[in-house]
Each structure stands twice: as structure tokens, then as C-alpha cells.
Amino acid sequence: MKNYFLSFFLFSLILGGCKSLEQQGESQFAAGEYQLAIGTFSKILAEKPENTQANFYVAESYRLSNRIEKALPFYEKLIEEEGSFENHFYAAQSLRDQGEYEKAAEAYLAAKDVTSSDSLMKLASTAAKNMQLVSEITDYWPYHELVNYELLNSPGIDYAPIVSEKFLYFTSSRGASGAYPATGQGYTKLFRSRADGIKVDVQNIQPLPEFQNEQNLNQGAIAISPDGNTIIYARGNSLSKKDLPEVNLFASYFRGGGFTEPIWLPVNEEEYFWNSTPAFSLDGKSLYFASNRPGGYGGTDLYKAEKLANGSYGNPVNLGSSINTSGNEMFPRPMGEQLFFASDGHPGLGKLDLFVAETKEGKLSVINLGKNINSKGDDFGLFFTNYPKEGFITSNREGGVGDDDIYYFQDNTPKPKIVNILLNVQTLQNTPEGQIVLPRTRVALYDSTKKAVGGDFSSEAGKLRFTLSPESDYSIVASKNGYFAKSISYSTIGKSPAPEDLIQDVTNITLDTTIVLDQLELEKAIVLENIYYDLDKATIRPDAAVELNKLVKILMDNPEIKIELSSHTDSRATDAYNKDLSQRRAESAVNYLVSQGIAAERLVAKGYGEEQPIVAEASTEEDHQRNRRTEFKVIEIEQ
Missing domain, CATH: 1.25.40.10 (Tetratricopeptide repeat domain)
Structure with a gap:
């Protein structure tokens, strides 16, 4: 990064005759x-x-x-x-x-x-x-990789590439007719070649055809407006006393089928100010550049000038102390809400590093792009051909072809390995003889947000398959006319290999589950098992609440039914006492269901006392236990 710097201090040539x-x-x-x-x-x-x-x-x-x-x-x-x-x-x-x-x-x-x-x-x-x-410092793009564009670079200086209308434009000292005495390198000129993204036709590089490169001075750091009609570049370091004393920005405009001869830009303000490394905003309405003019924060600062209605640019505005430092900031690259630039004043690895300035939650942060982009040398001149995955930078890091070299970068983020959870679902029904296949059952799949993500009918064999995502929670609802609808929860969390253990690009994991439905019949009593009460009491015990919650789920899965919830006692007390106790117990159970969100109008509490024993002549404790039960039956189905 020597010639683009275009030394701030270049005095007249003072060579005497015989000197010590x-x-x-x-x-x-x-x-x-x-x-x-x-x-x-x-x-x-x-x-x-x-x-x-x-x-x-x-x-x-x-x-x-x-x-x-x-x-x-x-x-x-x-x-x-x-x-x-x-x-x-x-x-x-x-x-x-x-x-x-x-x-x-x-x-x-x-x-x-x-x-x-x-x-x-x-x-x-x-x-x-x-x-x-x-x-x-961490890597801003962890999987971006730099490659020296060896076939494009020369043994001298090559830097600051940009792409415009399928051409790569860049600065190079190749073919220089003279040496810049500040560095001993050749003077730089502007070149171009055809390009498709980062693929450059390196066999047909030619000097800039839009206007002629000048001899014995440095030309570099080119910017081209988004519409292709304006070229702005830095020019300076002439040894002629008749030329400008510093590096300034010049512009050439497309007029009448060709580009005009470059002219000095007023944003330079003074010919003794160093102004260079221009860049346009994405919409072409703003011009960014670096300058060492007075009033900055030290070294070179970044400035921005807005395009006026007449096509010229307004007064340049310093981008402020959050971006500019006591060191040097240059090579801006605005990308919408982000500004990329080079700096040796922010925490970096050496000389110029590449940074991005971005605002998050109202706060502007300047972030080093990291060690996979930057080096202890100069790293600058960022340009995107496919933002943010592909583009060019310039660097004079060790191992290059010449001095400043052009590098291309690509995002080599590894493709994520795909895991498919294939869930085989079988629909069954309960019968007195046991569980058998329930064919043609509607099965719906919902994600954790209760959004429907799948649904179909099971086959004649009662089977269907869903593809689920790893580490996710689902609900599966099965329904069929004449049967209680039923929902079950299903989770794939912990059911797939760890990402680091995956070998294939796509891994299929097959799992199985079943849903068993019960027939829905009016007036058929269904015993709720394990509903117990303390002696002579009607309050719901915790263990009874667990069982009643199963009934809550049935009622939620089947909002069209109304039920009678009944309580029965054994015969070892008076009829009146048993009738009253069973009624209180039934009402207590109904109140619990209501407390869990079941509408009261869907529930009827009925205490039968000892009127409907299962074992008519109970003589053992086991017989009495069978008679002491809580049941429900469907008494109405809304269509």
C-alpha cells in the first residue's frame, strides 16, 4: 500500500551538482x-x-x-x-x-x-x-476465505479493484514507464478487464479506455457511479512544478457517446489537501472519500458529500469521531446501513485493517472484520461482487505476488447437514378383544405454536407418515366419526445425532408412534379409574386430580360432547347418606373440571349412591371397591 497513499509531502526536486x-x-x-x-x-x-x-x-x-x-x-x-x-x-x-x-x-x-x-x-x-x-478480535465472517488472485497480479503494485458493468477496474504499476521516487515502484495507472463476479479475464487486461492514463504521476483508487456515467479517481504525485502539489480527486463524465477529459472536483476544496479513495453510495446520491484537510481527527478522515440537483456535490461532512481516529481512515465502501472502510487507528492487527461500522439498537459500533480477512500488513480496498459473500480486497501481506496484491474472497460456509425425522403413525381402536387397526382416520399435525403443519388420513392398514424437524415439539390429533378424538404430544428433542456426529449430507431417522381411539356411544358408562376420596369426604385429592385431568383432555379434544359425571358408593351405609355423599362427590368432580376450563353447561353431576352396583351381592372388599366408582357417559353430541 504505497502508491495509493500518494505521499502527503512531495516537495520540489532539489538536486545540486557535487554534494556530500x-x-x-x-x-x-x-x-x-x-x-x-x-x-x-x-x-x-x-x-x-x-x-x-x-x-x-x-x-x-x-x-x-x-x-x-x-x-x-x-x-x-x-x-x-x-x-x-x-x-x-x-x-x-x-x-x-x-x-x-x-x-x-x-x-x-x-x-x-x-x-x-x-x-x-x-x-x-x-x-x-x-x-x-x-x-x-473475532472473525466477522467466520467462513470467508481469501485467495491471492495470482494470475491477475503483477510483480509490482495492484490494488483497489471495483466491478462495473461486467468490467473489473483496478490500479496497477504494470508497464510503468517511470519509477515513483518515494517508493522506487513504478507509477500507477488505471486498467480494466472483463469480469463476471470474481472471475476475471486475466488474458485481456488493457489500460483504461474511457480516457488516457497520464505519464509520470500516480492514478488510482477509481470509483464508478451505479449508472456507469461518472468516473472519479485520485490523481497526483507529479514531479512537475506546473502540476498540482497534492493528490486530488478528478472526475470524467459520459457525454455524447464518450467520456470527457477528467476535471478537478470542487470537493477537494484546496489543492494542498490530500483527497483520495472515492466511493459512491449504492444509490449514487452520495460520494465518500478520504482527506487530510484541517478540522479532522488526525491523519486521513472519511468524508461524505451529497449530490446536488445540478449534479455537483455539496460541502463534504466529516463522518465523526466514532469512525475517524487519530490514525488514518480511508477506502470507504458504503453498503446501505453498513459502512466498510480501512483504518490503522481502530484496534487492529497491524497497518490498515478492514472494519465495518453498523448501528444496532441505536448504537454505532466499529467492528474489525477479523483475522481471516486482515493481516499485520495493509488490508484495504474492499469491494463486493455479491454482497456479502463474494468480492475483492487488496493486501500487501506476506506471500503475495508483488507489493500490493488483489485477493478475492468467497463465503465457504459449509452446507448444513440435513436431518429428517420420519414419523410412522398408526391409528388403532380399543375393543373388548383388544386393540385393532382403525383405518381411514384423520390425523393432523401441529407445531409448538399450534399451527397446522401436516395432515392426512391413515391408510386401510391404519398407517401414515409425517416428516418432522429435529429438536422440535408437536401435537398429533386423530379423529373419526363415532370415536372420541384424541391428541398426543410428540417431541423430536434428543432423538437425532449431534451435528458433529453427522456424516452424510442428508440423514433420515425413522420413528414410530400409535394413537388409540375409543368408540363414542351415547349413554355408555366409562369408568374413571383410581378416583379416590377420603372417608366420608367429597374434596378432590391430588391423585384424583391426575385422573380427572385425563377427562379434561378428552373433553378438550371433543368439544362437541356433553357428559354426565356420576359418583357411586358401596352399600355399607344408609341409602340417604350414600346418595348425598355421592352427589357431593360428583359435584366436586364437576367443579374441578370447570376450574380447568371446561364449560359448566357441558357437564351434569349425578350422585347415584348405592343404586347401580356392579356387584349386586358384594361380600368382599374387592367387590365393594368395584362398586365405589366414578363414571362418565356422553349424553349429547352436538352436530
């Missing part, structure tokens, strides 16, 4: 020819390693050409001579960019200790805290 190495190096440094200055002062250091002046200029040349990770030994020499805030702070940045986060935090705190400036102490404290936060 020191004078030559100073002239090169003053002219922004940092690579040449490094070479010159390195000759001095080869003879005099402790030379303070030479160490200073080499350290600063690396820093100003965005290679501060190489400057550490030179700053360490300077710290031995003078432990200034700047020397400690830049040494810390060099350590940070090498991934030495603990040592960087110590160096930032050392810088804090040698200054009395509140603002500098705050700057160092924030930087040290950022190093401690590196361990908390």
Missing part, C-alpha cells in the same frame, strides 16, 4: 524521494552505524513511504541518543506492524512517560489499549 552524501540524502528526503534517501543514508550507516542523522532519515523515509515495520532498528538507535515521544511512538508502530503487540504496548507506554502533553499522552494510551484488544 549527507547533503544528497537530505535533498532526496526533502523532495519526497524516500527510496533514494534510504539508499544514500544506508551508505553512511555502513561506515558509521551510530550516525544519528543517517538513522533519523532512514527511519523517517521508511515511515513516510508506509514501510515503518522496517524502521525499528533505526528508531531504536535514535532512542539510545534521545528518547523522545516521537521516537518511542514510531518504534511502537513498527512493532505493531510486525505483529509484536505486547512489545508495542510497552513502547507506547514508554512514549507516554516522556511527554507532558495531555493530547500526546492520550494518543499513546489509546494506542497501547488497542494492542491489548487485539486478542479480542
Whole structure:
């Protein structure tokens, strides 16, 4: 990430005739020819390693050409001579960019200790805290994977790709006719090639055809409006005294079948301000860019300018302190409610990292995209070809083809393994001879929200099948004319393998259940088993409530029936006493049913006392127990 930075400080070329190495190096440094200055002062250091002046200029040349990770030994020499805030702070940045986060935090705190400036102490404290936060960075897209686009990249600089109307546009130093003296790399130009998403025709890359690239200056960081009619790009670093002194934004417009010659954009405001890395909003109504103009928060900040009715742009607005820091923010990529950008001021892994700013519950958060996207090098120039699953970034991380390289990314989230729960249901009926098949029974399936999710009739063999979801609760309701409808609960929770144990893409698990219905006959008494009362009492005991709840369910499953609930006693008391006791017990049972949500008009309480014994001549305790019973019978069926 050297040429897009398009150095903030580029002075006139000052080369005299015969000069000492020191004078030559100073002239090169003053002219922004940092690579040449490094070479010159390195000759001095080869003879005099402790030379303070030479160490200073080499350290600063690396820093100003965005290679501060190489400057550490030179700053360490300077710290031995003078432990200034700047020397400690830049040494810390060099350590940070090498991934030495603990040592960087110590160096930032050392810088804090040698200054009395509140603002500098705050700057160092924030930087040290950022190093401690590196361990908390998680992957924003855990399954996104980066791949170096080796066939697209050159041995030089390739960066900031965008796709517009089936073409990939990017910046590259390939085929450069001259070298930019700040870095020793070739000057950059704009190129394009056909593309379908991240698939690029790497065999037919050509210089930008819309207008001609200029020689001996850097052109880069291109943006194209959504309608394809406006091109905005950064241009600068010319050595000519007649040219602009800084990097500025230029625009070319589609007019009359072709694009116009690029013109200087008023949003630059001043030719001495650095303005670069433009991007359009998705609707084309806003222009985002980075600038070092006064009034920002330090380094380069992100700005936004709204498009006016006449096609020009209004006054740029700083995006604020939540996004901008004392470091550098650049390469904005607005995506609706989210803003992606590069920064070296937020907690990151090294130089520029990619971040996203998003608002949740009214709070704006800036989130590092994580270690599968970012590195300790520069990572920037994010562009989506299929948001958010596919696109490009630029990085100068280790292992690349050249300097800045273009990488593509894809979402490789593994396909979820599917588990189908196949539930075989059989419908049966109770008969005096036992359970037998009940064919052609309507069976309905409901999910946990009581929404119907399936239903059919059982076959002649009383069978049907449902496909259920794992780890879910259901209700199954069976009904047939002439039978009590019945509902049962069914859960698949815990009935399928753990996700990590699944091998096949689709796993079918077969389970079985049955639903047994009883015939619905008017006036046929049905004994409720295990309904007991304390001696001479009519209150409902807890064990009796459990049994009565079964009747509650029958009544809820069959809302069309009305029942008589009757209580019977044995014959071991007077008729009048038994009649009264049984009536009170029947009424108590009915009241319990009402308390559970059953309408009172569906219930009739009847105490028969000892009038209807099952065993007429009861002589044993077992016989008396059979006679002491609670029954219900259907007395009406509403059609």
C-alpha cells in the first residue's frame, strides 16, 4: 500500500551538482524521494552505524513511504541518543506492524512517560489499549476465505479493484514507464478487464479506455457511479512544478457517446489537501472519500458529500469521531446501513485493517472484520461482487505476488447437514378383544405454536407418515366419526445425532408412534379409574386430580360432547347418606373440571349412591371397591 497513499509531502526536486552524501540524502528526503534517501543514508550507516542523522532519515523515509515495520532498528538507535515521544511512538508502530503487540504496548507506554502533553499522552494510551484488544478480535465472517488472485497480479503494485458493468477496474504499476521516487515502484495507472463476479479475464487486461492514463504521476483508487456515467479517481504525485502539489480527486463524465477529459472536483476544496479513495453510495446520491484537510481527527478522515440537483456535490461532512481516529481512515465502501472502510487507528492487527461500522439498537459500533480477512500488513480496498459473500480486497501481506496484491474472497460456509425425522403413525381402536387397526382416520399435525403443519388420513392398514424437524415439539390429533378424538404430544428433542456426529449430507431417522381411539356411544358408562376420596369426604385429592385431568383432555379434544359425571358408593351405609355423599362427590368432580376450563353447561353431576352396583351381592372388599366408582357417559353430541 504505497502508491495509493500518494505521499502527503512531495516537495520540489532539489538536486545540486557535487554534494556530500549527507547533503544528497537530505535533498532526496526533502523532495519526497524516500527510496533514494534510504539508499544514500544506508551508505553512511555502513561506515558509521551510530550516525544519528543517517538513522533519523532512514527511519523517517521508511515511515513516510508506509514501510515503518522496517524502521525499528533505526528508531531504536535514535532512542539510545534521545528518547523522545516521537521516537518511542514510531518504534511502537513498527512493532505493531510486525505483529509484536505486547512489545508495542510497552513502547507506547514508554512514549507516554516522556511527554507532558495531555493530547500526546492520550494518543499513546489509546494506542497501547488497542494492542491489548487485539486478542479480542473475532472473525466477522467466520467462513470467508481469501485467495491471492495470482494470475491477475503483477510483480509490482495492484490494488483497489471495483466491478462495473461486467468490467473489473483496478490500479496497477504494470508497464510503468517511470519509477515513483518515494517508493522506487513504478507509477500507477488505471486498467480494466472483463469480469463476471470474481472471475476475471486475466488474458485481456488493457489500460483504461474511457480516457488516457497520464505519464509520470500516480492514478488510482477509481470509483464508478451505479449508472456507469461518472468516473472519479485520485490523481497526483507529479514531479512537475506546473502540476498540482497534492493528490486530488478528478472526475470524467459520459457525454455524447464518450467520456470527457477528467476535471478537478470542487470537493477537494484546496489543492494542498490530500483527497483520495472515492466511493459512491449504492444509490449514487452520495460520494465518500478520504482527506487530510484541517478540522479532522488526525491523519486521513472519511468524508461524505451529497449530490446536488445540478449534479455537483455539496460541502463534504466529516463522518465523526466514532469512525475517524487519530490514525488514518480511508477506502470507504458504503453498503446501505453498513459502512466498510480501512483504518490503522481502530484496534487492529497491524497497518490498515478492514472494519465495518453498523448501528444496532441505536448504537454505532466499529467492528474489525477479523483475522481471516486482515493481516499485520495493509488490508484495504474492499469491494463486493455479491454482497456479502463474494468480492475483492487488496493486501500487501506476506506471500503475495508483488507489493500490493488483489485477493478475492468467497463465503465457504459449509452446507448444513440435513436431518429428517420420519414419523410412522398408526391409528388403532380399543375393543373388548383388544386393540385393532382403525383405518381411514384423520390425523393432523401441529407445531409448538399450534399451527397446522401436516395432515392426512391413515391408510386401510391404519398407517401414515409425517416428516418432522429435529429438536422440535408437536401435537398429533386423530379423529373419526363415532370415536372420541384424541391428541398426543410428540417431541423430536434428543432423538437425532449431534451435528458433529453427522456424516452424510442428508440423514433420515425413522420413528414410530400409535394413537388409540375409543368408540363414542351415547349413554355408555366409562369408568374413571383410581378416583379416590377420603372417608366420608367429597374434596378432590391430588391423585384424583391426575385422573380427572385425563377427562379434561378428552373433553378438550371433543368439544362437541356433553357428559354426565356420576359418583357411586358401596352399600355399607344408609341409602340417604350414600346418595348425598355421592352427589357431593360428583359435584366436586364437576367443579374441578370447570376450574380447568371446561364449560359448566357441558357437564351434569349425578350422585347415584348405592343404586347401580356392579356387584349386586358384594361380600368382599374387592367387590365393594368395584362398586365405589366414578363414571362418565356422553349424553349429547352436538352436530
